[in-house]
Amino acid sequence: MKNLLCAFAALVPLTAWAYPIDLDRQLNGTEVTYVTDDLDPSMGSITLRNDGQSPVACSVIFANGPEAPKRRRASLAPGETANLVVHFNRTIIKLRIELECTP
Template identity: 50%
Template sequence: MKKICCVMAGCAVLAMLPLTAFAYPIDVNKQLNGLKVDYNAYDTDADIGSIQVNNYGDTDVTCKVVFNNGPEAPRTRKIDVPAGKHKNATAKFTRTIIKLRIDLTCTPK
């Protein structure tokens, strides 16, 4: 009986702890140049942002992704996405992200 009371008390304490959420707004400025490309942006962590680039076309594409988090220097990533595939790009910042701006520019390879 004592074990059950301790387990129940432990669960009650855990239930009272606040859950931390690190959701922040993400703005994506895209220049797809008529290509069949789509994206999904994610708030991976409080200081990490990522984007998944999906290529639905018949030609391979090269994409330049620029992550901007205000006062810090922008992080630039270049990814090659084969036809019918997807690739991810990620950037880690030294500060907590309040608002993330992503510039996505894709051109045919």
Template identity: 50%
Template sequence: MRKFCCVLLAMLPLSAWAYPIDVQKQLNGLSIDYTAYDTDVDIGSIELNNFGSTDAVCSVVFRNGPEAPRTRKVEVVAGKSKNVTVKFNRKIIKLRLDLSCQAK
């Protein structure tokens, strides 16, 4: 019985998994790289890296099911990176991001 309980407790971390993140991007020829993160069950974030030589103005629309989309605008200086984060009222099941960047 003890072995069974130990195995069951060891398998608990396997049940905690991240939500899927879909990113639709429109970079308009800019050298922008991104990494999306599942920060918490109700917080999503994306890191934008500008590898180009021109500054960029980016807009990120976060969508989580029935909640209203949240838009964040950020300026990413050439050679730098920025984090964009949003907190929802409900638990995220699937996060959809629309990333659009223009040269400044």
């Protein structure tokens, strides 16, 4: 029984930092790859990379519950990478990200 309790106690911190991230994307024919990440209980990020041959303009809206949504923008040349980070005043329960890229 003690072994079972120790194993459960060891797994609890792993689940405490993670929160779900919902991503709604509209790439509009662009070749943008993305990776989302939870940096902190109140911070989230998305990394964008332009794999196409033409410049791309991307707009990202981060939403967390009752707080006002926060917008970040990035212009990416071919082969360029951008890391967009957002910090909320409250702990993130579920992060919703809307990504829209236009050529």
